[in-house]
Amino acid sequence: MPGAHRRPTAKEVAAAAGATVPDVLAAGLDILFVGINPGLYSGAVGHHFARPGNRFWKALAGAGFTDRVLTGFEDGALTGFGLGVTNLVERATASADEVSDDELRAGVRRLEAKVRRFRPRAVAFLGVGMYRVAFGVRDAAVGARPERFAGATVWVLPNPSGLNAHYQVPELIRLFGDLRASL
Numbered sequence: 001m002p003g004a005h006r007r008p009t010a011k012e013v014a015a016a017a018g019a020t021v022p023d024v025l026a027a028g029l030d031i032l033f034v035g036i037n038p039g040l041y042s043g044a045v046g047h048h049f050a051r052p053g054n055r056f057w058k059a060l061a062g063a064g065f066t067d068r069v070l071t072g073f074e075d076g077a078l079t080g081f082g083l084g085v086t087n088l089v090e091r092a093t094a095s096a097d098e099v100s101d102d103e104l105r106a107g108v109r110r111l112e113a114k115v116r117r118f119r120p121r122a123v124a125f126l127g128v129g130m131y132r133v134a135f136g137v138r139d140a141a142v143g144a145r146p147e148r149f150a151g152a153t154v155w156v157l158p159n160p161s162g163l164n165a166h167y168q169v170p171e172l173i174r175l176f177g178d179l180r181a182s183l
Helices: 010-014 040-045 055-062 072-081 101-118 128-135 169-182
Strands: 031-035 083-087 122-126 143-149 152-157
Touching: 010 040, 031 101, 040 072, 055 169, 072 083, 083 101, 101 128, 101 143, 122 128, 122 169, 143 169, 152 169
Parallel strands: 031 083, 031 122, 122 152
Antiparallel strands: 143 152
């Protein structure tokens, strides 16, 4: 069912554990957004941030990256806006808590190869905790980072999951807007 534009059944979502979602990449992107890993809903449909109402799409549009709020089924359109999306860990899980620290660190090596190949101007990690663990930077905070990653500028943004109640949509829009303004 990957790619279908219908809501998956609960059984299909549950069966998506371990599924992968194809990267949305192109050479010379302005920003490559890096999620922790796909959720089961995304794994079931084969698209990034696919659960209806995912705040990633509202943050992108609100910050002016896209001309409207896209849906997860339109993730392939991101490259037309100079954007791409991938995940540090490829396998879908019910919760990011199911991803081990070792998997996050291993994902950095895979990601580095992608960044070197596609050469985005900036890489934006969607999750402060993920970034801290994956890169061993305990004091990392939201915003621009001083280091570069495989030649790209580095940003850390909040995870846009609705489970991350610390950041509401207006704050996500402001932070995504800071990234956009920096380019």
